[in-house]
Amino acid sequence: MTKPIQLFSEIGRLKTVMLHRPGVELENLMPDYLDRFLFDDIPFLQQAQKEHDFFADTLRKNDVQVLYLEDLAAETLVSSEAKEMFLNSYLDEAMIQEDFMRKEVFDFFMSIKDPRVLIDHTMAGLKKNELTIPPRLNLTSLTSLVEESYPFLIDPMPNLYFTRDPFATIGNSVSMNRMYAPTRRRETLYGNQIFHHHPLFAENQTNFLYHRDDTTRIEGGDQLILSDKLVAIGISQRTEVASIEKIAQTIFDTEPSFEHILAFNIGEERKFMHLDTVFTMVDVDKFTIHPEIEGELSVYSISKHQGGVQIFEERDTLENILCRYLDLPEVALIRCGGDDLTAAAREQWNDGSNTLAIAPGEVVVYDRNIVTNQLLKSAGVKLNEVPGSELVRGRGGPRCMSMPFVREV
Known part of the structure; x- marks a missing residue:
């Protein structure tokens, strides 16, 4: 071979x-x-x-x-299990402090059916205004409170x-x-x-x-x-x-x-x-x-x-x-x-x-x-x-x- x-x-x-x-x-x-x-x-x-x-x-x-990186990566997401495994690795490094926020983000990405669209979005990052953010009272970590004005939940990868x-x-x-x-x-x-x-x-x-x-x-x-x-x-x-x-x-x-x-x-x-x-x-x-x-x-x-x-x-x-x-x-x-x-x-x-x-x-x-x-x-x-x-x-x-x-x- x-x-x-x-x-x-x-x-x-x-x-x-x-x-x-x-x-x-x-x-x-x-x-x-x-x-x-x-x-x-x-x-x-x-x-x-x-x-x-x-x-x-x-x-x-x-x-x-x-060949394109984004195509090859998308071609690995052949099942829900494959998507879940990739997203868990991705979110492990996304620096999201709140457990409930991680679940919101996980569900957001899992709802994207097209694997290539999913990969593109993970590369682009995730703005806070793309999700319905729970009220400030639900933010419990100091990091979340201090960085509340920062526009991204997950940084882009330019x-x-x-x-x-x-x-x-x-x-x-x-x-x-x-x-x-x-x-x-x-x-x-x-x-x-x-x-x-x-x-x-x-x-x-x-x-x-x-x-x-x-x-x-x-x-x-x-x-x-x-x-x-x-x-x-x-x-x-x-x-x-x-x-x-x-x-x-x-x-x-x-x-x-x-x-x-x-x-x-x-x-x-x-x-x-x-x-x-x-x-x-x-x-x-x-x-x-x-x-x-x-x-x-x-x-x-x-x-x-x-x-x-x-x-x-x-x-x-x-x-x-x-x-x-x-x-x-x-x-x-x-x-x-x-x-x-x-x-x-x-x-x-x-x-x-x-x-x-x-x-x-x-x-x-x-x-x-x-x-x-x-x-x-x-x-x-x-x-x-x-x-x-x-x-x-x-x-x-x-x-x-x-x-x-x-x-x-």
Whole structure:
């Protein structure tokens, strides 16, 4: 039986990918609570959907099968029992303090008959004005009384269109991630539902390299598959060192082709956020990089060693490190914005370094990053440019918005 997850490359021809089309969750963003949801601005939903549809169509035109997170999740809700099980998990993490309120919310969602509508609504969150709220006298917890003016019973999940982060596919396995921010931790419920209960994955008994209830955080934007022997993981704002040590041993134990993990310490600034916002692979020997991280970048090697792991700091240039681990005579680092610091800062903020390879030497990029895109073209990289003026407001690019399931080796 063909395995539904086959990821041994960052640049192998993309065959199957999962996306999430932005939905009402974006319209539930409010200026006073942007920090809570990790947004700096509010995207215009209708335009964001047009841009996302263009992105999906670009992939389809390149013979990529596009699956949607919301469809896969809905396809697992095949019975009342399945709906109840999912909703109980969902409500366990919804931070509803009052027992009677939880029952009201549970009944509200159970009354939605169409599984896809149900999934969409759980992603959008639940406003207080969507239910008949019992009078204030019935609110007994201090939390409920203090937060009475807050408009949501359940928060929206506006970051969901960045499907790269809640989990990562590595080899034939899945890293079900522990997210950095509480507002994003609930996103992994959908991946958990899909990989445990969707026939496409459940029948193949998906192997998990990491679990959403682990105690240390890791996110998919920090996990890159540079070859069938080499994984790169960022030490960043969203991924901590302890998580890398945990997953390294699991990868070596259950995915035998991988022999080395390179841990890139990119710092904890929000403008960098994930490794793939400052470093992506675009061809067998070409990489995008944000010039601001080059000077102080520390790289650590984790390798298989006598049934355990061996860890040491690499003391060399990034080019030489990549050449050695990828067995290449030379590599090219294509700098976001080139040598212009102003362009580099602006285009990195607009995810100029966040490319999605759909084949060796062919990538999807935002059209707005003119300087970086021209440098990629000059390096012989074929570009598929997509609009992203609204999508980029969530601080993510084409790689962030895609979760590959199958790539050719």
